[in-house]
Structures are given as structure tokens and as C-alpha cells.
Amino acid sequence: MRKFETMTGKVVPMDRPNVDTDAIIPKQYLKSIKRTGFGVTLFDDWRYLDPGEPGMDHGKRRENPDFVLNQPRYRGGQILLARKNFGCGSSREHAVWALDDYGIRVVIAPSFADIFFNNSFKSGLLPIVLPEDVVDRLFQETFASEGYALTVDLEAQTVVTPSGQAYAFEVDEFRKYCLLNGFDDIGLTLRHADEIRAYEARRAREAPWLFN
Amino acid sequence: MSGQTTGGKTLYDKIWNAHVVRSEPDGTALIYIDRQLVHEVTSPQAFEGLRMAGRKPWRTAAVLAVPDHNVPTTDRSQGIADPVSREQVETLDANCQAFGITEFRMNDIRQGIVHVIGPEAGFTLPGTTIVCGDSHTSTHGAFGALAFGIGTSEVEHVLATQCLLQKKSKSMLVEVRGRVGPGVTAKDIVLAIIGEIGTAGGTGYAIEFGGEAIRALSMEGRMTVCNMAIEAGARAGMVAVDETTVEYVQGRPYTPTGDMWDQAVAAWFDLRSDDDARFDRVVTIDAVAIRPQVTWGTSPEMVLPVDARVPDPAQEKDEVKANGMRRALEYMGLKPGMAISDIAVDKVFIGSCTNSRIEDLRAAAAVVKGRKKAGNVKLAMVVPGSGLVKQQAEQEGLDRIFLEAGFEWREPGCSMCLAMNADRLEPGERCASTSNRNFEGRQGQGGRTHLVSPAMAAAAGVAGHFIDVCDLK
Numbered sequence: 001m002r003k004f005e006t007m008t009g010k011v012v013p014m015d016r017p018n019v020d021t022d023a024i025i026p027k028q029y030l031k032s033i034k035r036t037g038f039g040v041t042l043f044d045d046w047r048y049l050d051p052g053e054p055g056m057d058h059g060k061r062r063e064n065p066d067f068v069l070n071q072p073r074y075r076g077g078q079i080l081l082a083r084k085n086f087g088c089g090s091s092r093e094h095a096v097w098a099l100d101d102y103g104i105r106v107v108i109a110p111s112f113a114d115i116f117f118n119n120s121f122k123s124g125l126l127p128i129v130l131p132e133d134v135v136d137r138l139f140q141e142t143f144a145s146e147g148y149a150l151t152v153d154l155e156a157q158t159v160v161t162p163s164g165q166a167y168a169f170e171v172d173e174f175r176k177y178c179l180l181n182g183f184d185d186i187g188l189t190l191r192h193a194d195e196i197r198a199y200e201a202r203r204a205r206e207a208p209w210l211f212n
Numbered sequence: 213m214s215g216q217t218t219g220g221k222t223l224y225d226k227i228w229n230a231h232v233v234r235s236e237p238d239g240t241a242l243i244y245i246d247r248q249l250v251h252e253v254t255s256p257q258a259f260e261g262l263r264m265a266g267r268k269p270w271r272t273a274a275v276l277a278v279p280d281h282n283v284p285t286t287d288r289s290q291g292i293a294d295p296v297s298r299e300q301v302e303t304l305d306a307n308c309q310a311f312g313i314t315e316f317r318m319n320d321i322r323q324g325i326v327h328v329i330g331p332e333a334g335f336t337l338p339g340t341t342i343v344c345g346d347s348h349t350s351t352h353g354a355f356g357a358l359a360f361g362i363g364t365s366e367v368e369h370v371l372a373t374q375c376l377l378q379k380k381s382k383s384m385l386v387e388v389r390g391r392v393g394p395g396v397t398a399k400d401i402v403l404a405i406i407g408e409i410g411t412a413g414g415t416g417y418a419i420e421f422g423g424e425a426i427r428a429l430s431m432e433g434r435m436t437v438c439n440m441a442i443e444a445g446a447r448a449g450m451v452a453v454d455e456t457t458v459e460y461v462q463g464r465p466y467t468p469t470g471d472m473w474d475q476a477v478a479a480w481f482d483l484r485s486d487d488d489a490r491f492d493r494v495v496t497i498d499a500v501a502i503r504p505q506v507t508w509g510t511s512p513e514m515v516l517p518v519d520a521r522v523p524d525p526a527q528e529k530d531e532v533k534a535n536g537m538r539r540a541l542e543y544m545g546l547k548p549g550m551a552i553s554d555i556a557v558d559k560v561f562i563g564s565c566t567n568s569r570i571e572d573l574r575a576a577a578a579v580v581k582g583r584k585k586a587g588n589v590k591l592a593m594v595v596p597g598s599g600l601v602k603q604q605a606e607q608e609g610l611d612r613i614f615l616e617a618g619f620e621w622r623e624p625g626c627s628m629c630l631a632m633n634a635d636r637l638e639p640g641e642r643c644a645s646t647s648n649r650n651f652e653g654r655q656g657q658g659g660r661t662h663l664v665s666p667a668m669a670a671a672a673g674v675a676g677h678f679i680d681v682c683d684l685k
Contacts, residue, residue, distance in 0.1 A: 016539070017532055018411060018511055022651045027632045031282065031296040033256035033303050035364075045653045054296050083532065085412040088445065089649060090630075091347040092254065093363030114381075114415055114447045115347060115361055122365035172379065173238040185365070186265070189242060189373045192234055196270075196375055199233045199244055206230075209468035209476045210246050210340065 002124040003182035007105055008151040009078030012068055013142045019082060020089035021116060025098040028054055038094055039101030043069060069102075073146045081138055082109040086127075087116025096123045106152050108159065110135050121175050122185070126152065128159060128169045154180060220486030222383050223452055224418045227358040227483070231341050233375055242375050246340035250277035250313070250367070251326045252304035253632070254345030258368035259307040269311050270374040276335050277308045277315040280325045281632045285595050285622035288318060297633060311371075324598020324624040327351040327565035331435065332600055334464025338453045338480040343370055348565045348648065350441040353450035354434035355457055356483035358418070360447040381447070382492040384417040385485070388425035390499040395682040397575065398433030399567060399646070399665035401425060401497075402440040403505035407515040409495055414446030417493065420485060421451050425499035431460040432571040439566045440648050443512040452484035506552050506678050507650045507663040509540035514650070516552060518668070518680045524548035543652055544660050545640065553678050555662070556588055559643040560619070560673035561655070562666055563595030564629035567646035570604050572597075572666040576646075577610040579670035579681055585618035586676030592619040593635070595627040619673065631656045644672035 026044050031054055040058040047069055049062040063070045069077075080099065086109040087095060096119045099107065105125065110132040112120075120127045130138070141161065142148045151160040154176060158166045178185065189196075204211040221229075233242040255277070262268070269275065282297035292298035301318060308315035316322040316329060323329070327348050330336040336352045342359035343349060345367040352359035362376070370376055386405055405421075406413075419441050426437065434451045441449025451457075458477055461467055468476050485491075503517035514537075516523070525541070525548065528534040541548065546555065562568070562576050573596060585592050594614050596602035602624055605611055611621045628635040629647035637643055637659025646669050647654075650661040664672065671681040 017536060020649075020651045022630075022649070022654050026653060026657070027630050030253050030632065031294075031300050033260075033300055035257045035260075045657055051657050085415065085445070088411060089347065089442075089651060091345060091349075091361035091363055093257075093345075093365060096363070111412060111415060113412070113445060115363060115442075119363035119365065122363060172240060174236050174240040174377070184265075185377060186267070186369050186372045189369065189375055189377065192242060193373075195234050195242075196244070196373065200374075203230075203244065207339070207476070207479065209472045210337070212468065212472070 001122070001182045001184055004124055004126055004154050004179040006151070006153045006155065007078065008149050009105060010074070010076065010147060010149050011079045011081050011138070011142045012074045012077035013139055014068060014080055014082045015139060017083040018085045018088055021087055021092050021095040022089055024087070024095040025092065028052070030092060030094055035097055036101055038098035039103065042098040042102045043067070076103065078103055078105045079150055079152065080104050080107045081135065081142060082107055084110045084132070086112050088113035091115045093119045093122070096120050096125050100125050108135065108138065121179060124179065124182070126154060126179065128152070130159065130167055130169060134167055220488035220490065222485040222489040222491060223356060223420050223450055223483060224358065224383050227339060227341065228380055230339070240377055240379055243341060243378050244375055245343050245370050246274060247335060247342040248275045248370050249326045249330050249342070249344035249349070250275060251281060251344070251346060252279045252300045253281045254364050255307065255367055256300065256303045257364050258371060259311065261368040262371060267372045269313065269371045272312045274374060275313045275371070276330065276333070277304060277313050278323055278326050278329055279304050279318055281626045281630065283318050283625040284633055285625050285627045285635055288623055294634070321599040321603065324601065325565045325568060325626055327439065328568060328597030328601065331355065331431070332464070332598055334461060334467035337461065338457060339483050343376065347442045348439050350447065350449045351435050351439040351565055353438040353441065353448055354431060355461070356450060356453035356480065358448055358450065361442065381418045382416055384414060384419045384446070384493040384495065385491040386419055386421050386495045386497065387423035388421065388497045388499050389423050390425060391428060392425055392499045392502055395504050395667065395680060396502050397665040397667060398429050398436040400502055400505045401499070402437045403507070403512070403515045403663065404502045405497060406440065406444045406512050408497060409444055411443060411511050411513045412445045414441060414444040417446050418448040418450065419444065419446040421449060426451060427454065430571055431456060432569040435569065436566055440512070443648055453480045504665065504668050504680055506668065508544065508546060508552065509537065510543055510650055510652050511540070512648070512650060512663060514540060518552055518678055520552055522546050522548055522550045522552065556642070556677045557644045557672050558590050558641045559637060560589060560592035560669050561628045561643055561645040561647065562593070562669050563597070563627050564647035565597070566648045567666050568595060568597030568601065570601050572646065573601070573605045573610050576666040576670040577613045579667050579684065580617045580619060580674060581613050583617055583674040585673055588676045589673055592673040593622055593628070594619055595622045596624045598624045617674065628655050630654060644669045644678065
């Protein structure tokens with residue numbers, strides 16, 4: 001996994017609550033057996049005016065000029081600012097891969113759906129929870145100044161505005177450690193293979209019907 | 213701290229405690245996974261990851277695979293027409309073969325929706341931890357199991373280690389008191405719960421569903437309720453074990469037998485929350501007050517009784533919420549104040565991991581029997597949850613009832629719940645659907661989904677518009 005380094009990125013305001021993973025990456029693209037290439041169809045139904053299918057030349061499709069990612073001032077942003085319950089619905093990790101492939105490194109919201117939140121850490125995308133009033137303020141500042149960018153420091157656990165205002169955020173120690181070092185979870189877990197085997201031996205005595 | 217209890221234990225505490233392999237200082241635990249279900253959409257990258265790292269599955273006997281999202285629901289003798297869908301299903305077949313994993317292939321009678329076939333095969337057992345790269349894995353919690361959806365990276369993690377890194381969730385009890393009235397089903401109960409607590413109400417929680425109305429449900433009904441726990445934001449929903457659970461589990465292909473069965477059943481009866489267990493949140497719902505439900509918007513929390521009227525955003529004080537309502541009404545093509553029962557439907561979909569089991573098909577057939585599909589309904593399709601459900605329904609003659617009424621009788625799969633195969637809504641089409649999500653574009657770009665119970669979907673199919681199933685003439 002890619003290490004998360006301190007970054008400063010342009011903010012893209014996604015001003016609606018309950019953005020679901022079906023909207024982030026529609027079902028027809030889940031037929032891919034790869035992990036990459038989803039960025040061009042991120043938010044497909046909202047981003048393009050014509051219906052999209054896998055295998056199309058997406059560069060030739062008609063963009064919806066009203067959609068936030070298509071507005072010149074927000075294009076190429078790396079920090080997605082969102083409303084509550086971001087990433088709800090389907091467990092598809094393709095939603096994280098699509099954001100990542102587009103170039104989004106951080107999503108800031110007042111709350112996230114559990115599965116999306118969890119999936120994010122696995123691909124080096126950092127989901128940050130900030131209080132609703134702070135998120136509101138960030139939305140206003142983003143709308144007010146073109147090119148508005150935030151600096152995210154995972155080590156210090158802060159989001160810093162252009163004026164120098166720093167907002168602290170929480171992150172689990174273990175997740176922070178994995179993200180900062182780019183550690184592969186599986187490798188870490190396999191260091192405890194003996195404990196897993198010991199657990200299985202104990203469990204097989206207590207609940208033998210599960211080990212038939 | 214959340215989830216820690218002194219004294220009595222919740223059902224969630226009991227299953228959690230029995231599965232902790234080790235804990236990190238920050239509370240992150242390595243928990244053991246007893247069962248993993250695999251389907252074609254969220255697994256290819258996980259198998260690829262194993263291959264790239266030169267790893268093997270930890271315990272293949274704990275894994276069961278099935279293709280369900282991409283499979284056609286029409287004639288399968290020619291295989292899958294869409295080359296991209298076909299490649300994904302063939303990739304699953306090849307991966308299962310290469311790694312030695314049991315798979316119910318497309319033309320196997322046991323094939324079906326992953327959350328239907330697990331319980332049906334007895335692969336889903338009480339007291340187990342069950343995961344799948346699918347958010348509706350919560351379904352299996354109906355068996356007094358801890359079951360939840362995971363992403364593809366975690367699918368790979370479980371394949372490689374049989375474990376997952378997790379933090380314990382908070383606990384919520386949703387108690388549905390009393391008995392429901394006529395025409396009110398498990399689907400109406402869970403939609404009413406979601407309407408009450410909201411789509412994020414259960415975020416961060418594992419929900420236990422209890423109370424007389426839940427106890428009175430069959431296993432099929434409990435699966436419907438737990439299935440939609442995720443639509444309330446909770447990764448896991450569960451119901452305590454009782455006689456109904458044990459009766460359902462007994463005698464299935466992967467169920468223990470003989471002495472092992474007796475030993476298992478004795479252990480399973482402890483799978484309920486202690487009387488003095490404390491929950492982080494308790495929600496009580498009065499079953500008698502629940503009416504047949506219909507969603508009107510683009511989030512499952514946008515739900516109302518069938519005799520209600522479409523709400524008016526102008527009456528909503530919260531501006532973010534009012535904007536959401538306006539957007540939803542525009543997408544759904546509805547006007548504030550119109551009666552739900554005046555909404556006409558173009559299509560009817562009876563199926564999905566929420567409502568495609570035998571009891572669901574019986575309920576729909578009972579409504580359809582002796583009636584005809586309304587003229588304005590272009591398509592009414594019934595998609596059984598598995599080949600075995602289909603076979604059983606045919607033995608009971610349900611297929612003939614549907615066909616005589618002008619409904620289509622299809623092959624099993626996820627179908628139009630998410631429209632990854634050829635079954636989908638066209639832009640602007642309105643559907644009475646027994647599935648679980650009414651998100652924008654879920655059943656096809658521009659499609660408009662109203663979530664209802666199987667009986668209510670059948671009633672809409674014969675009336676041409678939503679109608680209280682009890683009022684059907």
C-alpha cells in the first residue's frame with residue numbers, strides 16, 4: 001500500500017448528504033476484474049450527460065457542466081469535502097479505488113458509512129471526520145475562494161486552512177501506523193499465524209461442528 | 213468505552229468474545245472468521261492479490277463461492293451474452309478451481325443469491341462469524357451469527373489469514389413490541405425501523421432485533437429484517453437463536469449431524485442477550501402502528517405508509533434535508549401532497565437477497581392468484597433467490613400462478629436489484645421492487661425505485677399502482 005504523506009490539495013465540495021457508493025461508481029463498472037482504471041467513471045451518472053458503459057472511450061462523452069468535478073475551478077482536486085453519511089450503501093471497494101484513481105487522497109465529512117470508512121484505509125485514502133459546523137465553514141470557504149486548498153498532516157492529525165487555522169482529527173493508532181508506513185495488513189496479520197493456529201485448536205475443541 | 217459491559221452480555225458481546233484471537237493496545241482486535249461467502253464481483257482482485265503475493269487460502273473449507281450478480285435470469289443454455297459479465301463469472305470459476313474452493317456454478321441447482329444459498333445449504337450457522345464482499349451479508353445475522361459486509365481488500369485478508377482486523381461496534385437493541393396487523397410483513401417492519409432511525413441511525417452499531425414481532429417471524433422474515441440493517445447504517449443485524457432457528461437449520465447439507473448436532477444445539481441456545489445486558493442504545497417500535505410501507509424517495513429512509521401522501525419539502529425546517537427531499541422528488545418525478553396510492557408503476561420486480569425466498573414467493577403468489585397484471589404494467593418479473601427455491605416454488609405450482617397472471621418466471625440471481633445483468637429499468641421507468649435500495653440509478657440509469665414487500669409489489673402489479681394489499685378487490 002502507498003504511504004500517506006503530508007499533502008496540500010485543492011478542495012472539491014460535494015454538497016449533498018448520503019452520497020452512496022452506487023453514485024460514486026455505478027454497477028456496470030464493477031464487472032472489471034482489475035483494481036485500476038475507475039477514475040474516469042467516478043460519479044459517472046452525475047458527471048456525464050450520456051449513459052456510460054464499460055469499454056467506452058470516456059474522453060469522448062458529454063460532460064455535465066454543472067457537476068462539481070467538471071467545473072474548471074475544482075478540476076483535479078485532491079481533497080473531497082462531503083456531507084454526512086458519505087459512502088453509504090454497497091460495500092464495493094471500487095468506490096475507494098475510483099476516488100483514488102481520480103487522484104482524491106482525502107475525504108472530509110461529518111460522518112462516513114462504516115464499510116466505506118474501513119475500505120478507505122486499505123487503499124491509502126484517508127477519511128477524516130470533522131464536526132458538522134467545521135465542515136460547514138470549510139464548505140463556505142471553498143465556495144468563497146477559487147483554488148481553496150487544505151493541508152492534511154496525518155502525523156500531527158491536523159487539517160490546516162490557508163489562513164493557518166488548524167483542525168485536529170481523530171484516527172485509530174493502528175490505522176495511522178499502517179497508513180504512515182504503507183504497511184500491508186495481511187503481512188502484519190500473518191506475523192501472528194501461531195496465535196491464529198492456537199485459536200483454531202481451542203475453537204475446534206469448543207465448537208467441533210465448525211471444523212468438520 | 214463503547215461495547216464494554218459489566219454483568220450481562222449482549223448476543224453481540226458473546227459472539228465477539230468467542231472470536232477474538234488477539235487485541236492491539238488501541239482496541240483493534242484480530243477476530244477469527246468462521247465462514248466466508250464469495251461472489252464474482254468483489255473477489256477477482258482479492259484472488260489476484262493472493263497470487264501476486266504468492267499466498268494460499270488459509271482454510272478452503274471455510275469458503276463457499278457462487279456467481280449471482282452477473283448471471284442472466286433468462287435461458288442460460290447459451291451462457292452469458294455480455295462478454296464483460298461472462299469474463300467475471302469465468303474468472304470466479306477459474307479462481308475457485310485453482311485455489312480449491314467449493315463453488316455452486318451457474319448451472320448448478322444450488323446456485324443462487326449468495327445470501328440465499330448460505331442459509332439454504334446450512335453453511336450459515338448460529339454463533340459463527342460470517343463475512344462476504346457484499347453489504348447485505350448482514351442477512352445471516354438472522355441465525356444468531358455476527359455477519360457483515362467487507363471490501364475486497366478484506367476479502368483477500370480473510371482468504372489469506374481467516375481473520376479480520378476490527379474494532380468492536382457499539383450495540384443497539386431495536387425492540388418491536390406487540391404483533392403486526394394484517395398485510396404487514398417483515399419488509400414493512402424493517403422499512404418502518406429505517407424510517408424511524410434513518411439511514412445513518414445504525415452507523416457504528418451492531419443491531420439486535422428483538423421483541424414479540426421479531427420472535428413471531430419465520431427465518432425468512434428475520435433474514436429480510438437483518439438484510440436491511442445495512443440500510444439503517446449498521447454493518448451487522450442479528451436475532452437471538454430460538455426453536456425457529458434450530459428447526460430451520462436442522463437437516464441441511466452442511467449442518468452438523470448426530471452427536472455433533474446435539475452438542476451444537478446445546479451451545480446455540482445460549483445465543484441470546486442476557487436479561488441484564490446493557491445496550492448503548494435502545495429503540496422501541498410499536499408493531500401495531502406499522503402499516504404496509506412504500507418508499508417515495510432515493511434513500512430507504514424516505515418511506516411512508518401506503519395510505520400517506522408524498523411529503524412537502526416546504527414543511528421541512530432542516531435546509532439540508534429539504535434540499536435532499538426536493539432533489540429526490542425531482543428525480544422520482546413526484547409532486548408533494550399526492551397520494552402514494554395514486555403512483556402508477558411501469559414494472560414490478562419480485563426478488564433480491566431481501567425478498568426472494570420461498571415464503572416471499574408464496575406471499576406474492578397469494579395476491580396474484582386469479583388476477584391479471586394491470587395493462588399499464590409493462591413487465592412484472594419474479595426472480596427466485598436460488599435454484600432450490602425455484603424448484604420448490606414450481607413443486608407448489610407458484611410458477612403457474614405467476615405465469616397465468618402475466619408475470620414472468622425467471623432463473624435465480626441478483627437481477628434487477630442492481631441491474632448488473634441484462635435486467636434493468638429504462639430512464640424514467642417506475643418500479644415496485646422488493647429489493648433493498650432505491651438510490652438514484654440503482655436499477656438502471658434514470659430508473660425510479662419504490663421499495664415494498666412482496667405482497668405489496670404483487671398488489672401494485674395487478675392494480676397498476678400502489679395499493680394496500682388488504683384493499684385489493
